Amino acid sequence: MAAAEASIFSGSGDNSVWTDVSPLLQAACNGLQDGELIHGDNFNLYAAMSALEIMDPKMDSGMIGRYYSVDEAIDGGAAPIPISFDRTVDVQCTIDIMDHLLACEATWHKGHSLAQTVFSCIYLLRPERTTSHALLHSYSSVIRATCKAVISVVSDARTHEEEDLFTMMYGLNLNGEDEKCLSILNAVEETISRQLRACRALSARRKVLEDIEPLQNNPMLEEGYCRAILARLRFRKHFYHVLMCLKRPQGRGLQLARKHVASCISELKAIRELSGQHTACGGQTISEDRTTASGRQPVGFDASLNARLSAPTPPRSIKILSWSEFQKSQPDLVARAHLQRLLLQDGKLFGREAIFSVISKAATLPEVVKNHDIEKMECVIQLGQLVINLLRILCANSAWQRRKLGKILQDWRVTYIQLELALRSKFGEPSGTPSGENICMNILKQLLVWVEEKVYWIASRFLMLGFELELYSTSEYGMVYWYIYVVSVKLVEKLHHRISISNRGKRVKCRGKKKRVPGKDATRDIQFSPTVLFLQSHICLAEGLTMMLAALRNEKMILESPTPFNSDQERFFQHFELLQKAGIPDHNSYQSFEGSTKNASLSMLAMYNHFKDAQRIAKEVKSSFSDDPERLSELRRIEQVAEHNSVALSLLCRVGDALDSSLKLSFEFSHHPHFATAVVRRS
Amino acid sequence: MDTGVSGGGDEKAEFDPSEITYVSYGGEHHLPLIMNLVDQELSEPYSIFTYRYFVYLWPQLSFLAFHKEKCVGTVVCKMGEHRSTYRGYIAMLVVVKPYRGKGIATELVSRSIRVMQESGCEEVTLEAEVTNKGALALYGRLGFIRAKRLFRYYLNGVDAFRLKLLFPQPYIHPSLLMEAHEDSIRRSSSDTIEVSH
Numbered sequence: 115m116a117a118a119e120a121s122i123f124s125g126s127g128d129n130s131v132w133t134d135v136s137p138l139l140q141a142a143c144n145g146l147q148d149g150e151l152i153h154g155d156n157f158n159l160y161a162a163m164s165a166l167e168i169m170d171p172k173m174d175s176g177m178i179g180r181y182y183s184v185d186e187a188i189d190g191g192a193a194p195i196p197i198s199f200d201r202t203v204d205v206q207c208t209i210d211i212m213d214h215l216l217a218c219e220a221t222w223h224k225g226h227s228l229a230q231t232v233f234s235c236i237y238l239l240r241p242e243r244t245t246s247h248a249l250l251h252s253y254s255s256v257i258r259a260t261c262k263a264v265i266s267v268v269s270d271a272r273t274h275e276e277e278d279l280f281t282m283m284y285g286l287n288l289n290g291e292d293e294k295c296l297s298i299l300n301a302v303e304e305t306i307s308r309q310l311r312a313c314r315a316l317s318a319r320r321k322v323l324e325d326i327e328p329l330q331n332n333p334m335l336e337e338g339y340c341r342a343i344l345a346r347l348r349f350r351k352h353f354y355h356v357l358m359c360l361k362r363p364q365g366r367g368l369q370l371a372r373k374h375v376a377s378c379i380s381e382l383k384a385i386r387e388l389s390g391q392h393t394a395c396g397g398q399t400i401s402e403d404r405t406t407a408s409g410r411q412p413v414g415f416d417a418s419l420n421a422r423l424s425a426p427t428p429p430r431s432i433k434i435l436s437w438s439e440f441q442k443s444q445p446d447l448v449a450r451a452h453l454q455r456l457l458l459q460d461g462k463l464f465g466r467e468a469i470f471s472v473i474s475k476a477a478t479l480p481e482v483v484k485n486h487d488i489e490k491m492e493c494v495i496q497l498g499q500l501v502i503n504l505l506r507i508l509c510a511n512s513a514w515q516r517r518k519l520g521k522i523l524q525d526w527r528v529t530y531i532q533l534e535l536a537l538r539s540k541f542g543e544p545s546g547t548p549s550g551e552n553i554c555m556n557i558l559k560q561l562l563v564w565v566e567e568k569v570y571w572i573a574s575r576f577l578m579l580g581f582e583l584e585l586y587s588t589s590e591y592g593m594v595y596w597y598i599y600v601v602s603v604k605l606v607e608k609l610h611h612r613i614s615i616s617n618r619g620k621r622v623k624c625r626g627k628k629k630r631v632p633g634k635d636a637t638r639d640i641q642f643s644p645t646v647l648f649l650q651s652h653i654c655l656a657e658g659l660t661m662m663l664a665a666l667r668n669e670k671m672i673l674e675s676p677t678p679f680n681s682d683q684e685r686f687f688q689h690f691e692l693l694q695k696a697g698i699p700d701h702n703s704y705q706s707f708e709g710s711t712k713n714a715s716l717s718m719l720a721m722y723n724h725f726k727d728a729q730r731i732a733k734e735v736k737s738s739f740s741d742d743p744e745r746l747s748e749l750r751r752i753e754q755v756a757e758h759n760s761v762a763l764s765l766l767c768r769v770g771d772a773l774d775s776s777l778k779l780s781f782e783f784s785h786h787p788h789f790a791t792a793v794v795r796r797s
Numbered sequence: 798m799d800t801g802v803s804g805g806g807d808e809k810a811e812f813d814p815s816e817i818t819y820v821s822y823g824g825e826h827h828l829p830l831i832m833n834l835v836d837q838e839l840s841e842p843y844s845i846f847t848y849r850y851f852v853y854l855w856p857q858l859s860f861l862a863f864h865k866e867k868c869v870g871t872v873v874c875k876m877g878e879h880r881s882t883y884r885g886y887i888a889m890l891v892v893v894k895p896y897r898g899k900g901i902a903t904e905l906v907s908r909s910i911r912v913m914q915e916s917g918c919e920e921v922t923l924e925a926e927v928t929n930k931g932a933l934a935l936y937g938r939l940g941f942i943r944a945k946r947l948f949r950y951y952l953n954g955v956d957a958f959r960l961k962l963l964f965p966q967p968y969i970h971p972s973l974l975m976e977a978h979e980d981s982i983r984r985s986s987s988d989t990i991e992v993s994h
Binding site: 148149151159160162163165166167170172173224225226279432511513514516517583584585586587590675677678679680681683684685687688689 | 824825828842844846847849850853854907910914927937938939940942943944945946947948949953954956958961962963964965966
């Protein structure tokens with residue numbers, strides 16, 4: 115295969131001769147009328163769209179950049195070794211290179227190509243050149259090994275479909291002796307530590323025990339530079355350790371990785387503090403748009419050198435993130451890939467727990483299920499696959515995640531139906547069955563309830579993510595909240611059902627042990643668990659928003675011009691198509707939505723305030739989550755949204771028709787990412 | 798692909814909307830006008846073949862807007878079968894900066910959409926940068942929804958929305974769609990099992 119390819123590119127050797135066809139082309143051009151094209155059998159207009167105009171810098175990769183190749187750049191002095199013969203300047207420039215490389219690496223993590231970021235460094239492209247420069251060599255060896263490890267984990271995770279630019283290596287050489295890179299780094303760290311000790315001893319007028327050559331020439335700056343370099347080397351070392359620890363199977367390296375992360379953070383802090391003391395550059399702090407502590411441009415970087423590696427068309431120029439820009443961003447692809455690898459290994463949770471065991475716990479199946487044949491049923495195995503797939507999807511970026519969640523609804527529905535069929539075919543109609551089979555039947559029934567609960571959970575998450583991704587326009591909020599309300603009601607119903615079954619099971623077990631207190635169990639039956647109440651507060655909020663938006667629309671307080679080509683019904687169908695196809699819910703939903711909301715009015719809402727209910731429930735259930743900070747903060751957010759909307763609602767009821775003249779109404783996500791708050795302002 | 802309809806800065810042209818004439822793509826003489834407009838206003842580099850692909854195969858879907866002999870806006874589209882759906886696609890929509898904000902873009906794209914609807918398209922789609930507020934507002938007013946968010950769709954790292962407009966269809970009850978699917982997996986079962994909810 116490779117030989118055939120080679121022969122094509124070398125001009126197939128034997129019969130080919132180069133000839134100038136300019137006169138032929140000229141004659142053809144003269145012979146063609148305006149608008150005429152020459153057609154080829156295997157070349158249609160669609161294929162022609164990939165054509166490039168040669169020498170157009172927007173389309174021709176060869177047209178950009180100062181240098182034709184890396185070697186030409188090196189010959190042109192773009193990446194000198196040593197960087198300067200003045201050792202102080204050399205050290206300064208090395209620090210700049212280290213800083214800029216870190217910024218490049220961060221930019222790569224945010225999704226830009228390796229070729230345009232980390233490998234825009236000429237020193238990294240020709241690693242053999244740096245062997246004489248201990249600092250550059252050790253730093254670049256570790257960075258290469260780090261990038262390789264990161265690519266490996268992201269590739270394995272396979273949840274980076276839209277981010278596939280990330281793992282492309284463009285034929286760049288990432289190989290090196292990874293095992294050695296740490297020992298090289300440690301050796302350099304040791305040397306600089308000695309240099310630091312020596313210069314401190316000198317300044318304290320103590321005798322220096324060893325004859326150490328200083329890092330650079332200026333004794334005034336020696337301590338500062340030693341510490342600056344040490345912090346950077348140590349950061350690299352700890353970061354590499356984080357990756358190695360997280361690689362260990364079954365999450366064994368997690369605790370140690372945490373310690374290394376803490377060390378990374380403290381080294382970064384040190385880097386920031388020290389940069390404020392760089393007397394050589396007048397003590398600049400790391401400013402907003404700089405990639406280096408000194409503020410200088412680093413030596414030895416050229417992003418255009420790899421342009422031809424990426425694609426025929428030149429890559430868009432990208433901006434390397436500054437430190438402060440990267441600080442502001444959220445954990446992304448690399449973190450998610452690590453999370454997924456931690457969660458799922460060898461088809462087991464944390465590499466340890468079998469998926470059926472995970473399902474049993476989640477579905478609160480009775481203990482007896484452990485050695486049961488139920489695990490071997492086809493539909494139960496399929497369910498296990500669905501759960502694994504779901505975990506993987508939840509580790510993907512939210513845009514991709516939402517699309518996948520929508521698609522798997524059908525798969526979960528199919529598995530539900532198969533479980534149901536299995537139940538019916540094994541046990542027919544439930545009547546007097548022997549106790550052994552009774553257990554199996556009950557387990558299947560519980561599994562069915564759990565599967566339904568999960569389906570509604572997936573549907574709910576699918577809908578909520580739409581807010582985060584900004585997929586809904588304000589005029590669509592009403593139908594979305596209605597759908598969230600309907601789905602959440604079902605979710606809570608199934609959840610409550612599952613909890614009651616499992617509680618009943620527990621009570622049955624205790625029956626022999628103590629006398630049942632008359633009346634007490636009856637109240638327990640209608641008590642809702644905190645989890646159910648937590649969700650109930652969301653339901654009240656969703657209902658409140660649905661009704662408020664519908665009332666405002668019905669009373670013409672929010673005006674929406676009709677769209678010329680379609681109506682709300684089409685948009686409803688589009689947004690909820692995947693849910694409708696999976697039968698969530700099972701009746702004709704647009705008509706239900708219309709029916710539920712056509713009579714909504716502000717005066718009606720004044721009488722029955724869903725927001726007040728949400729507030730009340732959220733407040734009451736807080737005490738049950740006193741040791742769960744995430745739930746607590748969620749409940750606080752729910753309370754805030756409920757309160758603000760309640761106030762807005764009262765105001766709108768009083769204002770009535772005056773709304774369009776002096777006041778402006780908008781819906782903002784200031785208190786919660788999914789639940790909007792109505793805001794009334796003077797216009 | 799690309800829509801350039803927002804902003805426009807300081808220099809605004811003085812004109813009455815009735816002075817704008819809209820013309821369907823009429824041939825080769827219109828091609829350089831379209832190319833110049835798009836090259837000028839949009840950032841994507843397109844070779845002449847890209848333009849030819851659209852205007853040769855679907856001339857009825859491209860329109861130009863003129864103000865007194867000067868071409869001030871254009872829309873370029875296509876349509877075809879995509880996964881058993883016949884749909885239209887809006888490739889380019891441009892109005893020169895001094896003429897923006899007056900409904901020219903809306904009129905151009907509406908004409909295209911009307912032709913698509915009359916030609917039997919079930920839906921119309923396009924991509925727009927999440928930051929292109931003007932385009933998102935324009936298409937929103939026409940009834941497009943944001944169907945998907947495409948992570949880092951553009952080469953400069955910006956996300957895109959896939960916008961879709963669904964024309965009213967003869968109504969099919971969702972449960973019929975569902976039953977058709979369920980029947981395909983309930984091969985051997987003879988009784989009609991009602992799925993409980």
